[in-house]
Amino acid sequence: MSETSSLLGQADGDKATGRGSCRFTLADVAHARTGDKGDISSIAVVAxxxxxYPLLxxxxxxDALRAHYRHRRLGSVRRYLLPRLNALNIVLEDALDGGVNSALNLDAHGKxxxxxxxTLPVEVPPTLRALLNPPSKSLSDHSQPISPARSLS
Incomplete structure (x- = not known):
C-alpha cells in the first residue's frame, strides 16, 4: 500500500455493518498548541x-511521533501523559534549528x-465517532482524495 493510500485510510472491519475502526486525523480527536524554549518544541495535545484520551x-x-516528524531529524522525542487533563505533553529536542535567535527558517518558534x-492518522472505533470534533467522516469516506493537511473549508 502506498503512503498516500495508507494515509487516506481504510476502514477496518465490515463497512456495510459499520463495525470496525476508521482512520481519522488527530485533529478530529484532539486540539494542540506549541510552545518553545531554546531548541526545544513542546506540544500540548488535549483530547x-x-x-x-485512551486513543491518544x-x-x-x-515511535509514531518520531516517524511523523522524520523529516526534521530531531534529537530526543519524549511524551508525557497527563491523564487528569486528558492530555499529552510532547517534547521534541533539537527541533528548532538552534532556537529562535539562531534559526534561519520561517518558523523559528515551531508554531x-x-x-x-x-495531521497524524489515528484509528477511531465507531463507538467513539460521535465524540469527534467536529463529528466527521473518516478519511476513507471522502469522495475525493484529500491532502495530508486536511482542508478547513
Whole structure:
C-alpha cells in the first residue's frame, strides 16, 4: 500500500455493518498548541472528550511521533501523559534549528509543529465517532482524495 493510500485510510472491519475502526486525523480527536524554549518544541495535545484520551495514549506514541516528524531529524522525542487533563505533553529536542535567535527558517518558534501533528492518522472505533470534533467522516469516506493537511473549508 502506498503512503498516500495508507494515509487516506481504510476502514477496518465490515463497512456495510459499520463495525470496525476508521482512520481519522488527530485533529478530529484532539486540539494542540506549541510552545518553545531554546531548541526545544513542546506540544500540548488535549483530547476533545475524556473518552478519546485512551486513543491518544495508545496511538500518539514516541515511535509514531518520531516517524511523523522524520523529516526534521530531531534529537530526543519524549511524551508525557497527563491523564487528569486528558492530555499529552510532547517534547521534541533539537527541533528548532538552534532556537529562535539562531534559526534561519520561517518558523523559528515551531508554531506549525502543532498543526502538522494534527495531521497524524489515528484509528477511531465507531463507538467513539460521535465524540469527534467536529463529528466527521473518516478519511476513507471522502469522495475525493484529500491532502495530508486536511482542508478547513
Amino acid at each position: 476533545w472528550a475524556p473518552e478519546l 495514549v495508545e496511538q500518539v506514541t514516541e 506549525s509543529f502543532a498543526f502538522f501533528l494534527l
